[in-house]
Every structure is written in structure tokens, then in C-alpha cells.
Amino acid sequence: MTAIATWNVNSLNVRLPQVCDWLAAERPSIVGLQELKQVNEAVDTAALQAAGYRALLNGQKTYNGVALLYRQGLPEPTEICTEIPGFDDPQRRVIAATFGRLRVINAYVVNGESLDSDKFAYKLRWLAAFTDWLRAEAAAHDKLVIMGDFNIAPTDADVYDPAAWQNAVLCSPAERQAFAALLALGLTDTLGTQAPAGSFTWWDYRAAGFRRNLGLRIDHILVSPALAATAWQCRVDKTPRGWERPSDHAPVLWQTEAGAALFE
Numbered sequence: 001m002t003a004i005a006t007w008n009v010n011s012l013n014v015r016l017p018q019v020c021d022w023l024a025a026e027r028p029s030i031v032g033l034q035e036l037k038q039v040n041e042a043v044d045t046a047a048l049q050a051a052g053y054r055a056l057l058n059g060q061k062t063y064n065g066v067a068l069l070y071r072q073g074l075p076e077p078t079e080i081c082t083e084i085p086g087f088d089d090p091q092r093r094v095i096a097a098t099f100g101r102l103r104v105i106n107a108y109v110v111n112g113e114s115l116d117s118d119k120f121a122y123k124l125r126w127l128a129a130f131t132d133w134l135r136a137e138a139a140a141h142d143k144l145v146i147m148g149d150f151n152i153a154p155t156d157a158d159v160y161d162p163a164a165w166q167n168a169v170l171c172s173p174a175e176r177q178a179f180a181a182l183l184a185l186g187l188t189d190t191l192g193t194q195a196p197a198g199s200f201t202w203w204d205y206r207a208a209g210f211r212r213n214l215g216l217r218i219d220h221i222l223v224s225p226a227l228a229a230t231a232w233q234c235r236v237d238k239t240p241r242g243w244e245r246p247s248d249h250a251p252v253l254w255q256t257e258a259g260a261a262l263f264e
Helices: 012-026 045-050 118-140 173-183 190-194 259-263
Strands: 002-008 030-034 053-058 066-071 078-081 094-099 102-108 143-149 219-223 232-236 252-256
Touching (some): 002 219, 002 259, 012 030, 012 045, 045 053, 066 094, 066 102, 118 143, 143 252, 190 219, 190 232, 190 252, 219 252
Parallel strands (some): 102 143
Antiparallel strands (some): 002 252, 030 066, 053 066, 078 094, 094 102, 143 219, 232 252
């Protein structure tokens, strides 16, 4: 099966050996990474190339930063974009490219910090601009994948303790409404349609959060109707979260039987 994956690596400099090991094991066609926390020039692209991948980078020192890794031999990327059109934002949070006919957008959505903060107001403005952009992208590309760390748990089923997280950042009504607005563009939340209860993608480092499965589902892969109509499955790979010095997120993989036709 052809796989497309998303993974918030929480520092590519720290996690690069794990990323390369995981690429060797899973061999996805395209991977969206978030929270590189590196400028482009600092990324060890030679190590990625040795693993069989090329990289499109939109990095930022200390914070943020996103990348698209794609297997050598795929169609060369075109229509590369590293910002939301018309939205003035110094933070490096998006990268998009087209591979053949497949349009791929990778995003690291704003966390928001707390509901009464300026960062939360920025998150809602960012999501509104993002949604407007995706509306145009969906009209232009029938084969569209949007993936990344959305920093939104769409429903109470995506939270280990809904009462504890009620009206908290990542789970607030305003954020969930913003996520619903994305789905209203005709997109399918692939993991959300298939995940059993407790299929989380993020666990706090504190209080043995991963061992106790005290997690949230905040990493998503959304696909357009043309892709949702193909034979596919979506899953969380929890294995890297159990490694030494892991990211606090696990990779999510969308796998399709379309093969090379995915890009045609």
C-alpha cells in the first residue's frame, strides 16, 4: 500500500535518528513533519537522502518549522508554498506541494496556550485564514491531502478525560467549530472515521502519560472526496512514542491501495 504520514517530531535535530529508523521500517511515500525547531540550513538533508528521501523545508529556529519528505522516484514537486496566501505571519507553520496530481498540505496549527490569551486569538485568526486557503485549494485540486498537528481534539471521544479538558485549549467549542469548518469543505477525517476509542496521537511527558494512555487525538490527516472514495485505512503507529527520548507525538499513517494511480 502507498502511505502518507504525519508526525510532530518535537525537534528534528534530536529526533533525526528516530525519523530515519522509522522511514526505513515504514517506507511511506510522503511524510509531513512538524516542529522541526531548526532553520533550513541546519537540517541534515544528507541523512534523509541516505534514507531515500528528499526534503522540502520551511524551518524556524527554536520554534515551529515544517517539512515534507518524499521518496526518491516520486514526481518532482511543483506549486511549492510556504505560507498561507494573504496572511502575514512570521511563524513557519505550513508547507504545500503538488506531486503529479496529488496536492499535499502539511500544517502545524497554533497551540493557543489558554482561552484568554493573545495566542488563542491568534490561533482563531490563523484557522480562519487556513480554512479560506483550503477552500481555494479544494476547488483547484481534486486529489488533496491536508495533514499535521492541528492542536485540536475534535470531540470528547478524542480526549482521555473530557471532563478535565472541558473548555480547555485544544478542546474548546471555538476550536472544535473551526475543525468542523474544515470538514465542511468536503474533507474526511481519516483517523476519526476509523479509530477505536483511545486512539490518541499525543501524550504528555509528565505523569506517565503514555504508559497510562492519557492522551489526545490532535494529529490528523484529512482527504478530499476523490481520495476518500478509494480503498484506504488510517492508523496511529505508537511504537516510536515508546522509544528512548521520544517525541510526545506518534506518527499517523494514511494507507491507500491506489498505488501509483494516487499521483496520476
